Amino acid sequence: MGKALDGVRILDFTHVQSGPTCTQLLAWFGADVIKVERAGAGDITREQLRDIPDVDSLYFTMLNHNKRSVTIDTKNPEGKQVLEALIQKCDVLVENFAPGALDRMGFTWERIQELNPRMIVASVKGFGPGPYEDCKVYENVAQCAGGAASTTGFDDGPPVVSGAQIGDSGTGLHLALGIVTALYQRTQTGRGQRVLAAMQDGVLNLCRVKLRDQQRLERTGVMKEYPQYPNGKFGEAVPRAGNASGGGQPGWILKCKGWETDPNAYIYFITQAPVWAKICNVIGKEEWATDPDYATPAARLPRLKDIFAEIERWTMTKTKFEAMQILNKYDIPCGPILSMKEIAEEPSLRQTGTIVEVDHPTRGKYLTVGNPIKLSDSPTEVKRSPLLGEHTDEVMAELGYSPEQISALRTAGAI
Numbered sequence: 001m002g003k004a005l006d007g008v009r010i011l012d013f014t015h016v017q018s019g020p021t022c023t024q025l026l027a028w029f030g031a032d033v034i035k036v037e038r039a040g041a042g043d044i045t046r047e048q049l050r051d052i053p054d055v056d057s058l059y060f061t062m063l064n065h066n067k068r069s070v071t072i073d074t075k076n077p078e079g080k081q082v083l084e085a086l087i088q089k090c091d092v093l094v095e096n097f098a099p100g101a102l103d104r105m106g107f108t109w110e111r112i113q114e115l116n117p118r119m120i121v122a123s124v125k126g127f128g129p130g131p132y133e134d135c136k137v138y139e140n141v142a143q144c145a146g147g148a149a150s151t152t153g154f155d156d157g158p159p160v161v162s163g164a165q166i167g168d169s170g171t172g173l174h175l176a177l178g179i180v181t182a183l184y185q186r187t188q189t190g191r192g193q194r195v196l197a198a199m200q201d202g203v204l205n206l207c208r209v210k211l212r213d214q215q216r217l218e219r220t221g222v223m224k225e226y227p228q229y230p231n232g233k234f235g236e237a238v239p240r241a242g243n244a245s246g247g248g249q250p251g252w253i254l255k256c257k258g259w260e261t262d263p264n265a266y267i268y269f270i271t272q273a274p275v276w277a278k279i280c281n282v283i284g285k286e287e288w289a290t291d292p293d294y295a296t297p298a299a300r301l302p303r304l305k306d307i308f309a310e311i312e313r314w315t316m317t318k319t320k321f322e323a324m325q326i327l328n329k330y331d332i333p334c335g336p337i338l339s340m341k342e343i344a345e346e347p348s349l350r351q352t353g354t355i356v357e358v359d360h361p362t363r364g365k366y367l368t369v370g371n372p373i374k375l376s377d378s379p380t381e382v383k384r385s386p387l388l389g390e391h392t393d394e395v396m397a398e399l400g401y402s403p404e405q406i407s408a409l410r411t412a413g414a415i
């Protein structure tokens with residue numbers, strides 16, 4: 001079966017996490033992703049957080065599936081020529097170097113245009129144009145600068161970063177959308193263009209509801225669904241809301257049976273208005289369904305803390321899975337707090353290809369997250385990440401280099 005991006009060739013100049021998540025998605029959709037790495041070293045993540053000596057780390061293998069790896073010294077004049085040949089052959093160049101690195105290599109937008117006017121140049125940077133544009137940025141810097149950290153955590157504690165890599169993987173996702181959009185526009189214009197996804201912007205886009213709340217706060221001075229209401233104080237900026245829901249349906253994380261010893265024996269419980277009567281029945285507080293102090297969402301808002309405490313008395317008598325089963329019978333929205341161990345062992349995620357076991361020549365078998373986006377006409381087959389420079393000769397031959405030229409370039413240290 002064909003793949004959605006068959007025939008699209010990507011010059012993948014990405015490293016660490018943000019860029020590689022983007023090009024991995026494109027590879028899963030069928031693009032030929034040629035990862036250019038520095039000879040001898042490669043993407044720095046190959047050796048970061050290693051669990052097996054001298055073997056590519058899980059950090060690297062889980063972000064670079066379905067790609068080919070070539071090693072080129074792009075600061076060597078002959079290496080530069082190889083890169084020029086690649087630029088002429090590819091549709092998209094994706095990079096997430098520190099600001100200015102590509103220009104310093106000699107590959108400015110103008111130079112790339114000269115070589116290939118159809119080329120789409122896609123970049124992840126920490127910040128867009130402005131006071132911080134020259135800064136290097138990693139995941140948590142973006143979470144802090146994009147508004148996520150100031151709005152995450154509990155009111156009486158410091159800002160907190162999330163385990164979800166919204167700065168890196170989130171921005172990689174944004175960039176991938178920019179790339180396929182630019183490819184689509186190119187079918188009309190014949191021209192390439194630059195695509196920029198700044199990590200601060202990507203995080204802020206995911207924190208859209210918090211900018212919504214900032215403006216609500218400025219207008220009304222209070223946000224009734226926040227745990228600060230009615231007893232706490234609101235300041236000038238959106239406060240941290242603990243585990244409160246970001247939407248109009250109040251929710252909280254509640255203890256379940258076994259919470260004393262299992263750090264994940266909890267459930268997220270949403271007191272969705274249409275099922276309020278059912279919630280009252282399940283927890284044995286039938287009278288709340290008609291009591292004017294509890295019967296309407298507005299009446300419940302100042303009492304949410306006590307309401308959740310009462311619901312928790314019920315959830316603590318059930319395991320999170322028992323509670324899930326009972327509550328779903330009544331269409332009460334809830335979600336168990338799943339540990340990574342439970343997720344790794346979940347058979348339904350294996351069946352859908354969301355968790356995949358991959359075999360690797362030096363590492364052996366390992367688990368990875370497969371493609372979370374399922375296309376009915378372009379199924380994803382997750383293939384192991386490449387060894388460093390594994391495809392150098394193959395790609396060089398495709399570019400028209402003879403075996404003699406390849407070995408001369410190798411001797412010169414260009415590849």
Ligand code: COA
Nearest residue numbers: 016017018037038072073074096097098101104126136137
């Ligand atoms: N051959 C020769 N040199 C190469 C090369 C190759 N194949 N590939 C990269 N290089 C060089 C670059 O030209 C650059 O050199 P220069 O600084 O002399 O111009 C250097 O290697 C590496 O670049 P840099 O990106 O600065 O790496 P770093 O490890 O110092 O910084 C980041 C890492 C992530 C902080 C930085 O790349 C960054 O801010 N990226 C944008 C934001 C981002 O994606 N962050 C999230 C990462 S998950």
